[in-house]
Amino acid sequence: MNQYETCPECGVPRSISLLYKWLDNGDFVQAANEGARMAFVECGNLDPIFSTIGEMIGVPLDQIIINIVARGTQLFMDRLIPDELKEMIRNKTVDFEAFTQSIIDLCFLNGYGRYEFAGFRYEKDENDYARLRIYKPFSVLYACGAFAGVLSASVGGEHFVDHEEVSPGLYELTSRWTEYPDVLKERMKLKAYQPRPGGLELERCPSCGAPKLLSRYMWDAEMGTIHHRDTGYRMAFLGPGLLNTVFEALEWELGEEIPGAVVEAQRRISRGGFQPLDLSAGEEDLRQALAIRGLGNLKEFRMDRSGLSMTLGNSTFYLVLTGLVQGSFESLHGKDSGVSWELSEDQTLKVEVEARS
Template identity: 35%
Template sequence: MVETCTACGVPLMVSRELNWEANGVISLTASPRNRMVFFESETIDHVFRGIEELIGVPIERIVIESRSRETRRYIERAFPPEVRRIIDGSESGLEGRMAKMSPEERETLLATMRAITGSIIDIAKNYGYGEQILSELWEQGADFPWRVQRVRNPYSVLFFVADNLGSVEAFEGIEMQARYEKTGEDTYRSEVFPGEHALELRERLKRRRYDFKPGDVHYERCPQCGIPMAVAGRKWDVEAGTIVDPGTGRRMAIFGPFSADAVFDDLESELGEAIPETVIEATRRYIRSAWNTENWNRDGLTFQQMIAVRGLGYLARFEGDRHGLEMLVQNACLHLPMVGTVQALVEMAYRVEASTCEWELADDGDLSIAVKVK
């Protein structure tokens, strides 16, 4: 059962494990150099589809593998080695071990893994990933029922598949592959099976690391759990696994940004230097089509709060005139979607159909953006 704050209704796991810092970073309490974002999740798959439409190349495989690595790292931190060793097949092979188990040993293993799978489902519900459901294999007495997962209203179909893949890999200790199918209205089934990753991705996907700079963002916080009230003000439906912004009706979720950044880096390595601008353009188009009914004539302080609450960084400079906007975001992540989002919001604020955008991401995490309206 998911525990929630009696004052604000946010799951206590969120307030215990995450810290909304004054520098625009949402850090992990147990690992402060690692971060999460609180982001409009509907953007994820729309941007990936937009990229595919613009370049004419499927990117699904790269997205799933990239995200699965972040999930695997998270699960390895969340569950200690002695727990994960229960089904670790990296040395002796789990299939062979299960074949030699007595009925009592098998029953104990399945009961333990069912409890662990339930814990992972609770994590997914806490973070807004949708209503994940135990597969039918548990009732059928299958050997590896944890390898199949079902979900209603996923925050991202591709990330759901990747999360299942990364979770199973974290416990079984061997490389896996994944496939999925749509089984109903916004309902999906994901299956994981042994198989090696694509070697070229294994060698290229890397994290971007830098030391976080300080900031002075102030949050009004829940007096009981400490979560920013701007976060608590979203509508949290824990059973359905959804977080909705009541002001916009948009779905939100908490997830690690490194996997998406790694996807974009790998696409650039594989498909060429035009990929960053393609990501920006795909994001710009989606934001304009999805958010165009809103009034985006916002000031610097509002933008600073918007960016910081989402964990995207610290807005250190914000200068605008009738020709456009210049801004500097420190501790930036998801920089390509952020550039596309800023460009779209500037166009909507200035009520223009097009603009030019220049940007630069420094090694220390400083993101400079300059948008000029036409």
């Protein structure tokens, strides 16, 4: 069983306040690298978004998503794994399984599921493989891509990952060598985040320094999951830059209808009941809810039965958030709606939802 020390006052794992740093503009970053923005978000909608988009445009997206996440994860992990360690892994002078276990420990803490390394072969030929078992992954497609990306960053090359549900909720992931499409190598870039002051402060736990709002969430050390204590929604720590890049790469591959398809997919999911943000709770509560998730700094919010207007500074996950707000409005008021959104160069998101009569 994976274990970690929790704060006796707020119940949050102490490692969280060491790994992540909440800033004052509705954002938080890796404590060791402020150029790496993070988000703490409900994750039960990710695979449904991907499958809904695929149904809408008539194109299976599973392998495309896995390849995009793999390339993005490789770019991300390349920054984190020292060149000396990469060389030791590739020369087999360091235990690859021990290296993998250090990453698995982070997967437990970040809410990715219960991970177990299940063997590998590394002789630098076509019979090589690595195998991972995950019980209740936060996203099957994302997990496959991330596994491939970590392998690329550590042992080099490019990797295809197949997945099979071997029992209810238990997935076995197996890798083999492959090559990614050229577009992913040429166009995918992960931009370093540049924090800006915003004047939005979150109340802190006096014992561990983590935001007090994190006490509303429950970590399960054995299962590698995080849930909101009240809503029951599952959470995960993710790099929003990677998910934004996934949607950008889908647009390169499949066309300019993808942004609208992402918004529409999330609208359907939220209209159907997935509503992690309570739009009726009041502007300040909504501002805090967005900030603890690292989604941005709420500047303006207005809602009545005729529609909704929102301005969110320093935003991220903007397509998913737009669809979530629209679908939640429709569910709350029992009305269909139209939506428009605009994202400025400084990442200020403006969303307008107009109810249809």
